[in-house]
Amino acid sequence: MIQFELSDDQKQIQALARSFVRDNVIPVAAQHDREETYPATVVEAAHAVGLLNVSVPESVGGLGLSMLDEALIGEEFGYGCMGIYTILMASELGIMPLLLAATQEQQERFLGPLVEGPRLAAFALSEPNNGSDAGGLRTRAVFDGDEIVISGTKTWISNGGLADFNVVFASFEPALKHKGTVAVVVEKDRPGLSTNKLHGKLGQRASPTYEMFFDDVRVPVSNMLGEKGDGFKIAMRTLDKTRIPVAAGAVGVLRRALDESRKYANEREAFGRTIAQFQAIQFKLANMKIALETARLQTWYAAWLADTGRPHAEAAAIAKAYASDSAFDAAQEAINVFGGYGYMNEYPVEKLMRDVKLNQIFEGTNEIQRVVIARHVLQ
Amino acid sequence: MKLITVLKQVPDAEARIRAGAAGVDLDGVTFVIDGMDEYGVEEAIRLREAGNEVEIVALALGPARYEEAIRTALALGADRAVHIETDVDLDPISQARVLAQVVQQEGADMVLVGGKQADWDSAALGPALAEVLGWPHSDWTTKLELAAGSVTVEHDTDDGHESLSMPLPAVITTQQGLNEPRYPTLPNIMKAKRKELAKRALDEFGAGAGLTQITSQQIQTRERLGKVIEGDAASAAAELVRLLQSEAKVL
Numbered sequence: 001m002i003q004f005e006l007s008d009d010q011k012q013i014q015a016l017a018r019s020f021v022r023d024n025v026i027p028v029a030a031q032h033d034r035e036e037t038y039p040a041t042v043v044e045a046a047h048a049v050g051l052l053n054v055s056v057p058e059s060v061g062g063l064g065l066s067m068l069d070e071a072l073i074g075e076e077f078g079y080g081c082m083g084i085y086t087i088l089m090a091s092e093l094g095i096m097p098l099l100l101a102a103t104q105e106q107q108e109r110f111l112g113p114l115v116e117g118p119r120l121a122a123f124a125l126s127e128p129n130n131g132s133d134a135g136g137l138r139t140r141a142v143f144d145g146d147e148i149v150i151s152g153t154k155t156w157i158s159n160g161g162l163a164d165f166n167v168v169f170a171s172f173e174p175a176l177k178h179k180g181t182v183a184v185v186v187e188k189d190r191p192g193l194s195t196n197k198l199h200g201k202l203g204q205r206a207s208p209t210y211e212m213f214f215d216d217v218r219v220p221v222s223n224m225l226g227e228k229g230d231g232f233k234i235a236m237r238t239l240d241k242t243r244i245p246v247a248a249g250a251v252g253v254l255r256r257a258l259d260e261s262r263k264y265a266n267e268r269e270a271f272g273r274t275i276a277q278f279q280a281i282q283f284k285l286a287n288m289k290i291a292l293e294t295a296r297l298q299t300w301y302a303a304w305l306a307d308t309g310r311p312h313a314e315a316a317a318i319a320k321a322y323a324s325d326s327a328f329d330a331a332q333e334a335i336n337v338f339g340g341y342g343y344m345n346e347y348p349v350e351k352l353m354r355d356v357k358l359n360q361i362f363e364g365t366n367e368i369q370r371v372v373i374a375r376h377v378l379q
Numbered sequence: 380m381k382l383i384t385v386l387k388q389v390p391d392a393e394a395r396i397r398a399g400a401a402g403v404d405l406d407g408v409t410f411v412i413d414g415m416d417e418y419g420v421e422e423a424i425r426l427r428e429a430g431n432e433v434e435i436v437a438l439a440l441g442p443a444r445y446e447e448a449i450r451t452a453l454a455l456g457a458d459r460a461v462h463i464e465t466d467v468d469l470d471p472i473s474q475a476r477v478l479a480q481v482v483q484q485e486g487a488d489m490v491l492v493g494g495k496q497a498d499w500d501s502a503a504l505g506p507a508l509a510e511v512l513g514w515p516h517s518d519w520t521t522k523l524e525l526a527a528g529s530v531t532v533e534h535d536t537d538d539g540h541e542s543l544s545m546p547l548p549a550v551i552t553t554q555q556g557l558n559e560p561r562y563p564t565l566p567n568i569m570k571a572k573r574k575e576l577a578k579r580a581l582d583e584f585g586a587g588a589g590l591t592q593i594t595s596q597q598i599q600t601r602e603r604l605g606k607v608i609e610g611d612a613a614s615a616a617a618e619l620v621r622l623l624q625s626e627a628k629v630l
Contacts, residue, residue: 008450012568015411015451019562050565063565 006072013069017076020049025080032084032206033351036199038162039084039206040118046088047118053111055092055099060112067241068303071248075296078252079259082355083204085249087120090158090207092245093363094121096238097167097183101226110165110185122163124154124186124212125235131156131365135178135232139214141170143228146221148184150214156362160210161195164188168214169231181231185223192217203354239363240313241306246363247299247319250327253356254295257327257334258288260349264338275337284333291326299323314376321369324359331356380547381434382423383482384457385492385504386416388441388448392497398598412448414560415493417455418553421560422523423491424456431525434458438481440474442466446576453571454563460574461485465581471496473589475507480584482512488547489530494519494554505552515545521556 006014024045032039046052051073056062065073070092077085091114098111114121130136139152150170160166165187173180186193192215197208226234262285265276275281302319305312331353335342342349360366390396391409398404412420423435437452437460439445449460461481469477482490490512495502502518509516521540522533531544532551563571606622608615623630 008447009568009572011447012450012454012563013565016562016565016568048564049562050567054565063569065565 010069010072013065014072014076016049017051017073018079020046020051021076021080025077025084029081029084029206030345030348030351033081033203033355034205034345036201036205038208039087042084043087043120044118052088052118053091053095053114053121055095056111056115057099057107059104060107060115062111062115066303067244067306068300070245071251071299071303074245074248075252075255075299078249079256080252081206082249082253082352082359083206085252086158086204086207086358089242089245089249090122091120091163093123093238093242094159094163094165094167096242097123097225097234098185100237101183101230101234106185106222106225113164120159120163122157122159122166123238124157124160124166124168126154126156128153128155128211135181137169137171137181137231139168139170141172141182141184143172143221144218147218148182148221148224150184150186150217150219152214153211154214155198155211157210157212158207158362160208160212161197162208162210166212167225169235171231172228176229178232179229181235182228183225183231183234184219185225186214186217186219187223190217190219202357203351204358240316243316243320243363243369244299244302244306244312246359247295247302247316247323250320250323250356250359251292251296251299253352253359254288254292254323254327254330257330257349257352258285258292260347260352261285261288261334261337264341281337284337288330288333291330295319295323295326314373317364317369317372320359320363321366321373324356325366327356328353328360380432380488381436381485382426383436383438383485383487383490384416384419384423384452385438385478385490385508386420386448386452387413387439387493387496387498388445389413389497396598398596402593402596403598410444410447412451413493413497415495415497415554417493417560418555418557419491419493419551420452420455420457421558422551422553424561425558426523426525427456429525436461436485436487438478439463440465440469440477440581449576450568450571451563453574453576454568455561456567458574460576461579462576463579463581463584467581467586467589468593469586469589470591471501471503472507473586474504475511477581477584477586478504479508479511481579482508490514490548490550492550492552494552502552505550509550512548512550514548514550516550516552517543517545518552519554520551521554523551523557 024042054063054065058064098107127138142149165185168184168186170182171180172182194213195210197210265281266274268275298319302312302315305315334349338347338349341347388410391411394408427433435457437449437457439449440463443464449462453460492505496504517532517534519535520532524531529544529546530549533540533542608618
């Protein structure tokens with residue numbers, strides 16, 4: 001049996017996210033993009049209605065929403081502003097390693113507070129000289145009695161400097177490569193930790209991105225997730241899941257590109273008729289619709305696999321690569337529909353293209369997604 | 380005290396509605412809780428938040444799909460719900476006769492219902508309910524204050540607005556301006572699942588086929604006259620003014 005119907009709860013979650021985005025995100029998206037500012041009031045409002053940190057388990061006071069629920073929320077936020085969505089999404093990314101590998105005590109200590117206020121988590125894996133090659137981490141974790149001493153630099157960390165805690169991946173024994181890594185929760189106020197907000201991003205400029213410097217930062221061994229040697233495995237299992245919300249956000253961008261293009265094509269006239277009456281424009285709209293429907297189906301399918309405990313790495317990689325590639329194509333076609341106006345930031349479509357470019361890159365570039373997919377094909 | 384909020388589920392204002400030979404085709408249409416009724420749910424919650432001891436019961440008469448709108452009311456803050464499930468289309472007076480029985484069985488002190496129902500654009504349900512119950516009624520209410528055993532309201536009239544005071548129980552119809560409805564929060568959406576939603580059947584209430592029958596349905600479309608005024612600018616303008624005055628009667 002197969003069915004595509006959302007549950008009543010899911011329809012309500014979707015409706016809530018849609019109204020929230022319409023009233024709270026869309027009106028401020030362009031301003032935060034232009035000014036490269038953090039939308040604190042949006043994050044506070046999202047917390048107030050329960051849309052922030054939705055994956056925190058019920059056992060520690062959260063809602064414990066599923067990946068499909070998260071995909072529904074992600075599409076709505078992506079529709080409004082992919083940059084603002086990345087703040088929420090990156091917080092769920094910081095939570096995921098704890099869902100996979102933390103003890104109940106660790107979940108209470110770190111995840112419990114995340115539902116009490118507009119607080120964020122973050123995931124610190126990338127380094128200045130190391131991105132896709134996650135096994136080659138240069139950040140060091142030295143075990144010293146009942147403490148771990150962390151030194152090194154992380155970069156491209158969404159929410160990094162704002163988050164209550166970062167899950168930091170480091171190597172305690174470089175010779176062991178992947179098996180010499182650990183995942184450690186580092187709270188914001190640990191001495192020796194400093195952060196720097198990066199400026200000059202092409203898109204997603206509402207989302208704060210940081211580089212982080214660890215200068216012999218000491219945390220108790222009780223902050224380590226799983227066992228010594230589990231770091232790489234935890235990072236990969238996390239990304240196998242969190243690529244689904246990246247895809248969902250891209251589906252939202254795609255839907256926005258189609259909506260804006262349809263509206264404009266019905267208004268703009270040329271040669272005595274609306275441009276929607278020309279097949280050249282109709283084909284663009286049709287291609288966007290094809291991409292929207294198929295990207296959403298693949299995203300929901302990957303989410304369903306993850307929620308039902310089935311293998312989902314390949315499906316998530318397909319969803320992430322396909323949704324973000326086709327959303328980028330749709331956004332740039334939307335600019336073509338708008339012509340010269342599409343190139344101006346007075347209209348919303350150029351931002352869609354700048355924003356969704358990042359969905360092709362973060363949480364594993366789309367080249368890495370294809371490596372993952374090919375590995376499954378050749379298995 | 381007990382407050383009953385009567386609600387409907389109606390097509391989303393942005394939905395495209397088609398009519399065919401068999402009537403209005405609602406296939407593929409998104410439905411939402413009627414915005415006018417939402418003001419009533421919100422007002423009931425605000426009365427509780429103002430410190431009044433109230434139980435809020437959401438009451439709806441309609442097809443199975445209404446359950447979504449009822450769940451929204453529960454997520455917003457209603458304590459429990461009664462759903463009289465039926466696919467029969469009843470006119471507002473017949474609806475009022477059914478709903479009034481539940482209101483009486485519940486022993487409610489106040490009924491809040493939208494000033495107008497967005498599905499058939501009827502403003503009759505609230506007044507009809509007051510008539511069947513024999514209760515005082517305020518329509519198009521924009522302000523509401525509870526006192527011991529009575530309620531003071533402001534409501535719109537053709538010329539402005541007036542203040543009324545009436546004993547409870549009473550029927551209040553709600554509209555824009557009364558309040559700003561909130562979002563149901565995610566935690567409350569999840570909690571709403573565990574709230575009681577009692578299902579009742581229409582035949583428990585002795586309702587017949589209703590007082591009116593729908594014989595045909597059409598979607599109103601704007602028809603263009605396609606009239607072109609000939610002549611020079613001055614005489615064409617004079618003719619246009621004459622047509623606007625005597626035929627279109629808009630001047």
